[in-house]
Amino acid sequence: xxxxxxxxxxxxxxxxxxxxxxxxxxxxxxxxxxxxxxxxxxxxxxxxxxxxxxxxxxxxxxxxxxxxxxxxxxxxxxxxxxxxxxxxxxxxxxxxxxxxxxxxxxxxxxxxxxxxxxxxxxxxxxxxxxxxxxxxxxxxxxxxxxxxxxxxxxxxxxxxxxxxxxxxxxxxxxxxxxxxxxxxxxxxxxxxxxxxxxxxxxxxxxxxxxxxxxxxxxxxxxxxxxxxxxxxxxxxxxxxxxxxxxxxxxxxxxxxxxxxxxxxxxxxxxxxxxxxxxxxxxxxxxxxxxxxxxxxxxxxxxxxxxxxxxxxxxxxxxxxxxxxxxxxxxxxxxxxxxxxxxxxxxxxxxxxxxxxxxxxxxxxxxxxxxxxxxxxxxxxxxxxxxxxxxxxxxxxxxxxxxxxxxxxxxxxxxxxxxxxxxxxxxxxxxxxxxxx
Amino acid sequence: xxxxxxxxxxxxxxxxxxxxxxxxxxxxxxxxxxxxxxxxxxxxxxxxxxxxxxxxxxxxxxxxxxxxxxxxxxxxxxxxxxxxxxxxxxxxxxxxxxxxxxxxxxxxxxxxxxxxxxxxxxxxxxxxxxxxxx
Ligand SMILES: [Zn+2]
Numbered sequence: 001x002x003x004x005x006x007x008x009x010x011x012x013x014x015x016x017x018x019x020x021x022x023x024x025x026x027x028x029x030x031x032x033x034x035x036x037x038x039x040x041x042x043x044x045x046x047x048x049x050x051x052x053x054x055x056x057x058x059x060x061x062x063x064x065x066x067x068x069x070x071x072x073x074x075x076x077x078x079x080x081x082x083x084x085x086x087x088x089x090x091x092x093x094x095x096x097x098x099x100x101x102x103x104x105x106x107x108x109x110x111x112x113x114x115x116x117x118x119x120x121x122x123x124x125x126x127x128x129x130x131x132x133x134x135x136x137x138x139x140x141x142x143x144x145x146x147x148x149x150x151x152x153x154x155x156x157x158x159x160x161x162x163x164x165x166x167x168x169x170x171x172x173x174x175x176x177x178x179x180x181x182x183x184x185x186x187x188x189x190x191x192x193x194x195x196x197x198x199x200x201x202x203x204x205x206x207x208x209x210x211x212x213x214x215x216x217x218x219x220x221x222x223x224x225x226x227x228x229x230x231x232x233x234x235x236x237x238x239x240x241x242x243x244x245x246x247x248x249x250x251x252x253x254x255x256x257x258x259x260x261x262x263x264x265x266x267x268x269x270x271x272x273x274x275x276x277x278x279x280x281x282x283x284x285x286x287x288x289x290x291x292x293x294x295x296x297x298x299x300x301x302x303x304x305x306x307x308x309x310x311x312x313x314x315x316x317x318x319x320x321x322x323x324x325x326x327x328x329x330x331x332x333x334x335x336x337x338x339x340x341x342x343x344x345x346x347x348x349x350x351x352x353x354x355x356x357x358x359x360x361x362x363x364x365x366x367x368x369x370x371x372x373x374x375x376x377x378x379x380x381x382x383x384x385x386x387x388x389x390x391x392x393x394x395x396x397x398x399x400x401x402x403x404x405x406x407x408x409x410x411x412x413x414x415x416x417x418x419x420x421x422x423x424x425x426x427x428x429x430x431x432x433x434x435x436x
Numbered sequence: 437x438x439x440x441x442x443x444x445x446x447x448x449x450x451x452x453x454x455x456x457x458x459x460x461x462x463x464x465x466x467x468x469x470x471x472x473x474x475x476x477x478x479x480x481x482x483x484x485x486x487x488x489x490x491x492x493x494x495x496x497x498x499x500x501x502x503x504x505x506x507x508x509x510x511x512x513x514x515x516x517x518x519x520x521x522x523x524x525x526x527x528x529x530x531x532x533x534x535x536x537x538x539x540x541x542x543x544x545x546x547x548x549x550x551x552x553x554x555x556x557x558x559x560x561x562x563x564x565x566x567x568x569x570x
Contacts, residue, residue: 001528006476157503167444168470171564174530176504177518182530185498249501250541257503296470296529298496298520 007291007307010315013119016272018282018431019111021058023051024265024390026217027378031136031150038146039262041070041077041138045131046089048264052127053090056268056278060091063268064123067113068099069106069130071382071418075159076137077145086131103163104329104418106130107265107385112288112424114269124274129266132380136262151260163420169296179421180257181249182299184334188251191349197251200352202240204333205255205375207361209236212372214402217387219261219378251334258331261378265386267393272431280436281397287315289425301335302342304423305415309343312425318411320344323427325367325395325405327388328415331374336360339415340368343425367405370395385416396430446485447471451556451563458523459483467526476527489524494552494567496520497545499538513557513566517541521552521567534568544569 025047030036045068053059068086073079083099102109107130114128137151164170188197205224212218213226224236233239245253275282289312293300313319320326320343328339337351337360346354346366354360360368371377371391374384394400396409409430416424443459447470450457458469462484466477469488474481498518500506510516517536522528534555536544544550551570556563 161504168447169530171559172529172531172566173506173509173516174518174532177498177501178520178530180501180503181498182496182520185496246502248503250499252501298528298530 001303002306003291003293003303004307004310007311010287010289010311012315013115014121015119016284017115017118017269018272018275018284019267019269019389019393019428020275020278020282021052021054021056021268022266022390022393023048023053023055024217024387025263027219027261027263027380027387029135029219030133030262031148038148040145041079041131041133042086042089044262044264045086045129045266048131048266049090049127049129052129052266052268058125058268058278063092063095063125063127065096065117065126066092067110067117067126067128068097069110069128069382069386070099070101071103071106071132071134072101072159072163073099076133076151078139078141101382102419102422104331104379104381104384105416105422105424106382106419107388108414108416108418108424108426109422110386111267111269111285111389111426112290114267115285115288118269118271125268125270127266127268129264130383130386131264132383133262134260134380156260164295169294172296175295175420177249178298179295179301180332181251183302183338184251184332186299186302187338191352193352196352196356200337200355201251201253201256201334202237204336204355205240205253206236207358208333208336208369208373209376211362211370211403212376215371215377218372218376219259220372220376252332256333256375258374258379259376261380263378263380263383263387265383265390267386267389275431276433281432283393283396284429284431286318286427286429287312289313289315290422292419292422295420300421301417301423302338304421305339305342305417305425308423308425309415312427316427318427320346320413323411323413324407324409325370325392325412326415327369327371327392327412329374329385329388329417330369331379331418333373333375335417336368336373339417340366343413343415345413362403362405370400370403370405381418385414385418388414388416392428396428397432443471443473448562451565454556456488456554456556456565458486458488458526460486465525467523469523469526469529488554489526491524492552492554492567493522493549494519494533494569495522495528495549497533497536497541497548499541512559516566517544519567532566534566
């Protein structure tokens with residue numbers, strides 16, 4: 001099974017496009033902190049957008065248009081025309097704007113949208129941003145939007161199920177279970193690692209959480225060793241194998257699923273030929289492979305990743321082996337080794353061993369998800385892809401502090417996934433001037 | 437003027453008569469199951485009604501994730517497992533395998549791929565197609 005031939009080849013951009021500024025709020029549980037309770041969508045989007053403009057050394061006057069992304073405006077905010085709900089917050093009154101929603105794929109599509117607008121020649125400077133309140137929702141038409149509520153697990157489950165097509169797919173009663181484990185199961189069977197997969201997944205949980213705990217932008221600042229101490233246990237391993245981390249499927253435990261959060265992020269793009277006017281450290285977008293498969297396709301994430309990667313590899317002539325840092329949506333934590341393997345960042349069939357050997361960690365030779373990933377760092381659905389971009393740009397600049405990788409990053413790949421289901425493979429090139 | 441035939445309704449209406457419909461591509465013969473308008477294999481825009489091919493395989497079976505339990509569905513059909521189903525000349529689709537308890541999942545996985553047959557099930561106000569081992 002393969003859908004590669006269904007996806008037409010990518011063509012080069014009409015002009016090169018580079019990222020000149022990024023901004024992000026931390027991921028937060030806004031409802032749970034008296035200093036953040038009541039923050040609204042417009043404010044968070046505005047803070048991220050303004051930070052991105054400051055980072056690029058521009059003001060709102062310089063921006064030609066903006067793109068607004070949110071996982072599903074009906075899920076969190078009951079918004080129509082969401083780009084207008086943020087319109088007055090960051091100095092862009094009357095400028096053109098659009099909104100898009102591809103669930104957890106939104107943050108990756110956000111970059112593709114902005115790059116396409118600039119590559120077309122119609123606009124020079126485009127701001128693209130995302131904001132999601134996945135933890136603290138506003139479902140109310142009677143009060144101002146600072147009056148929010150916790151999103152419950154039941155509400156969230158309804159949202160996930162509602163991302164399936166309602167002609168046939170939803171009524172097959174299988175979409176969620178297939179999406180979570182079908183790819184992993186095929187991998188386990190193909191590589192005959194039934195007896196090892198539990199160790200692999202637990203190792204992944206332990207060090208992803210350590211990455212997140214070191215990251216000031218994360219919602220989790222404790223490690224699983226800290227959790228073990230709280231429960232009077234010997235080690236993270238003991239905690240992760242205890243009743244506090246129940247098995248939820250054939251392979252996955254609670255620690256292998258996303259942790260919901262609130263947050264925003266934004267980026268500024270411009271033509272590559274103009275980029276050094278604004279910054280000494282531009283990052284060029286070389287290409288974005290994109291494939292979508294609807295939820296009724298078993299192991300769709302594998303097949304769409306294969307097709308998206310195939311196209312960006314054909315366009316750029318670069319393979320996963322040329323890439324120095326890999327960031328991926330991992331709301332199912334095993335994607336931290338499945339996706340890099342599919343994209344040839346690590347050798348086929350060896351991803352599980354790379355996890356056990358620590359080679360995908362921040363200190364390893366093939367780092368993946370240095371921020372800690374969705375299951376530990378947090379997941380504000382449509383915005384997380386834009387946070388992946390923020391993390392990647394900061395790593396390329398060498399500004400990730402304790403989580404900074406040990407080698408220079410000339411090329412980075414971001415593998416996005418989400419939306420039942422968009423998959424995008426983006427290749428970025430570090431164009432920083434010598435010594436910057 | 438463009439005539440808009442009701443594909444989804446025709447599919448569900450046929451189930452009431454005990455018939456399972458699909459669409460066949462007039463160009464490459466690919467089967468669209470469940471039925472859609474155009475061919476997702478070759479992109480041809482014309483497909484025609486056919487009955488579901490007799491040969492259907494189950495390629496993958498998984499237990500239902502605790503994250504996505506569906507108590508109403510289970511009350512209606514009893515034990516079931518998640519399955520990847522592939523009718524001949526069609527793409528693989530997600531569905532469920534009926535009459536499989538969580539304890540029986542390993543035994544069935546050892547036999548895969550295995551032929552399956554459709555079961556028409558009464559759901560809330562409509563009939564639907566699920567599967568059991570042939
Ligand atoms: Zn065809």
